[in-house]
Amino acid sequence: MTSNKPIVLRLGEDIKYNHDFYNEVFTKRFHVVANEEPDRASFIKALKEKKYGDFAAIYRPHFQTGGEMGQWDDELIGLLPSSVRIFASAGAGFNWADTDALGRRHIWYANGAGCSDEAVSDTALFMILSVFRNFWRSQRGARTCNPDQFIAMHKLVGSISYNPRGHILGIVGLGNISKLLAQKATAALGMEIHYYDVVRSPLEVEKELNAIFHATLHELLAVSDCVTLHTPLNAHTQDLMNTEAFAHMKDGARLVNTARGQVVNEDALIAALKSGKISAAGLDVHYHEPQISKELAAMDNVTLTCHNGGAAITTRINFELNAMKNILQVVDDKGEFCGKPFTAVNSKAFEAATLMRIAT
Numbered sequence: 001m002t003s004n005k006p007i008v009l010r011l012g013e014d015i016k017y018n019h020d021f022y023n024e025v026f027t028k029r030f031h032v033v034a035n036e037e038p039d040r041a042s043f044i045k046a047l048k049e050k051k052y053g054d055f056a057a058i059y060r061p062h063f064q065t066g067g068e069m070g071q072w073d074d075e076l077i078g079l080l081p082s083s084v085r086i087f088a089s090a091g092a093g094f095n096w097a098d099t100d101a102l103g104r105r106h107i108w109y110a111n112g113a114g115c116s117d118e119a120v121s122d123t124a125l126f127m128i129l130s131v132f133r134n135f136w137r138s139q140r141g142a143r144t145c146n147p148d149q150f151i152a153m154h155k156l157v158g159s160i161s162y163n164p165r166g167h168i169l170g171i172v173g174l175g176n177i178s179k180l181l182a183q184k185a186t187a188a189l190g191m192e193i194h195y196y197d198v199v200r201s202p203l204e205v206e207k208e209l210n211a212i213f214h215a216t217l218h219e220l221l222a223v224s225d226c227v228t229l230h231t232p233l234n235a236h237t238q239d240l241m242n243t244e245a246f247a248h249m250k251d252g253a254r255l256v257n258t259a260r261g262q263v264v265n266e267d268a269l270i271a272a273l274k275s276g277k278i279s280a281a282g283l284d285v286h287y288h289e290p291q292i293s294k295e296l297a298a299m300d301n302v303t304l305t306c307h308n309g310g311a312a313i314t315t316r317i318n319f320e321l322n323a324m325k326n327i328l329q330v331v332d333d334k335g336e337f338c339g340k341p342f343t344a345v346n347s348k349a350f351e352a353a354t355l356m357r358i359a360t
Contacts, residue, residue: 007335012035014034016316017316017320035068061323063091085107088327092310093260094345095232110344112323113176128164128228129164129189168225169225170195171211172240218245222248226254226256229258240263249272252278261285280302281303283302
């Protein structure tokens, strides 16, 4: 390494959008090197051999590339040099990285929180419309190019569809995306907002959204005409929507998932759809991505998309830029800590590690 600047190890493809910021700000402070290893074994070897030197940060500008080394667990994290201050990544999800393990090593993890809020909330709004109005069933009929199918669907959809107005939208996880969705669903669709979260929002937030809190998930499910999921995937939320959860829902209620596929147990969902307990579902995310359930795909009352909730150019521009800004916020021109990332995920683990270091 010939540069005296702190090293940033880039995972995956190079930047695509924010060239001015990259050239005029980011690389003025950092020397960026690209990971060249195609798989986990070679990446581990490179870390052991210190091929990339004592880098100060890890930068993943695009969530669709840079995952060739697989899960970031103790095996990988334990090989990182002590010089690493932050792992800054595009994308809002982080189930592919043990962020607490990074925190214990005194390494910040920062995601792209906020960058995809507009796009994902729009996707959820589209899904809500689709499950109430049976738009996918109608579209599938139209794509047959068969006049008889057209007439049949024209008659059927009008007899089984409802306007969302006046119905209760049950939100699981009231974060930034779902707050934005609540505003849109109220203003555009006239829906009533109820929610459940492990931490209740401040009263001023509830008042602003005109949202009613439920202390348990099952209480929320029991009153909701449509349930929309906005929770991260972790040990507590995997299979959150299971057979027991569906049993607590209203007969004929609807489900929308733009969060993570494994929050919904697909077998339980299929059974609920077949029995009529659930009248329709809208799924942007899937349990076994990129493989979509063939059984769900065959159902006329299920709207499916390819994890495109945040898939907008604006989102990607902001993901890329946000990760650079997080690194600049944390690492100074000497490679030392100079601040906290804007979108820290592992604050609790990192701060505990800080206290431990002070104590020792």
